[in-house]
Amino acid sequence: MASTAGYEAMRSGKVLLFYVNRDGLPLSDRCSERMWTFCMEQYPTHTNEIKALRDQKVNYPKVTYIEPPYHLATNNRLSVAEKLRQIQTYIQRLEYNYTGMQFFEINTNRPISGLMDAARHMMTEALPIKCLEAFLIAVYLTTGMIGVDRFNISFKTRFNSITYRHVVLGIRYNQIYGALGLSRRSDLAYRPLNSKYDRLSTLINDYIQAYKNYGHTVLRIKIGSPILHDLKSFLTIDWKAAVILPNKTDKEDYERELDKVSRVWRHMNLYMAYRGNVPHTSVMQPPRTLVTTASLPSRPQPTSNRSNCHQLSVTKTPMSVNDTSTAAQNYAIRV
Known part of the structure; x- marks a missing residue:
């Protein structure tokens, strides 16, 4: 409303x-x-x-409309890395929105089809955007790139007792990782697709270090499930397949869990043709994973007292396609 x-x-x-x-x-x-x-x-x-x-009423500077690269995903003459670079260039040309008024209202619980309608609207208006809007535009423009997995990487950080949120679109192609996005700081957005990021944990650690450079404490990172390559899908985006708490988790522990999640993705069918009714068995979702310091395999795992401070903190439950994951409605970052 x-x-x-x-x-x-x-x-x-x-x-x-x-x-x-x-x-x-x-x-x-x-x-x-x-x-x-x-x-x-x-x-x-x-x-x-x-x-x-x-x-100012007259003599406004001339505004050049930025043509969206709609057909870039199906261009066989370009490498995937070059396609991603051009998409990032387009997102950056839209520019970051510094006005303090987010122009587009976004409900992250909408199905993919609704979010992609919103992305088309953003590209038509060509107004300055924030990170969540850049994320949706990146999803739209990468849809159809065969072999490319797309997933959200959502950050919750604290700086001067203020909590901020940020999101980028993670990319995986041929076991190499990268990311598309927009931020006030360049090193909190784009990551080129190259051999530097041969593991998901390497990509995540690079962002964590960038945040530390700006004095931010990373409280939580959410890794979503790969997003279907279907602009008309009635499914929702799974924003929280894995949750990492860097301040409460040994680095080796969450790296191991991230490797497990990325292995599960290999079995997912992300190129389904659009269908009005999608059977549950046609979409494989990775388990939800909460990673904290209590996730050490050698620790006792109590089964009765859920309030016990040593309760198992790696929880894995199957997820249906009808699960309506709750995600932050709007993301902001100020560093």
């Missing part, structure tokens, strides 16, 4: 991170005014420049 104010405030505790536009496009007067006001609140030293831009 749309907010009566036309926008919704997204907070971390009492700290206001940004607003989400609920009135659609073009921006309503109330959303537009809230955007400009909040932008000046964010950048108080640039208030005069922001007011000048807001009040």
Whole structure:
């Protein structure tokens, strides 16, 4: 349901991170005014420049429409690495949204078909975007790349007692990993597809180190299941196939669990043709995995007292295609 104010405030505790536009496009007067006001609140030293831009009535700089690379996925003349590089270039040309008003309302529990409709809308409007919007555009443009597995890598971090969230699209091709995405910081987004990332854990550790360089503490990382190559699928994205708590887990432990998850992916059928009714047996989902310091194989595994502090923390349960995983509705990062 749309907010009566036309926008919704997204907070971390009492700290206001940004607003989400609920009135659609073009921006309503109330959303537009809230955007400009909040932008000046964010950048108080640039208030005069922001007011000048807001009040400018004529002589606007010419805006060049960015043509989306719709048919890049099926271009047989380019390597997969080059296709991914061009998609990343397109996402970066859309530019990061610094206004404090997220232009597109996104419900991550929608089926893939609905999310891909939203991605098409974003590419048509060609407005600045945030990381979740970049993620959906990357999913759309990589659909149809045979042999390419796509999955979300979602981060929850803390900086100065404020919690931030971020997401990128993980890529696997020929047992080599990479990522597509958008962030205020370049090393928290794109990772080229090259032999440097020959394990999923290597890719994840690279992001963790980048966060440490900016003073962020990584609280949690969610790894999703590979996303079907079907723009019309009624299935939802599994945002949480594995959960890593780096501060509470030995590095070797979560690396081992990530290797197990990636091995399960080899048995998944990600290139199903669109069908109105998909039988449960046609989609293999990896188990949910929670990785913490209590996941050491040699530890006792109590079976009765679930509140025991030594309770087994690697939980694996089968997941049906109808599972509606709860994911954060909006992601933000400020580093």
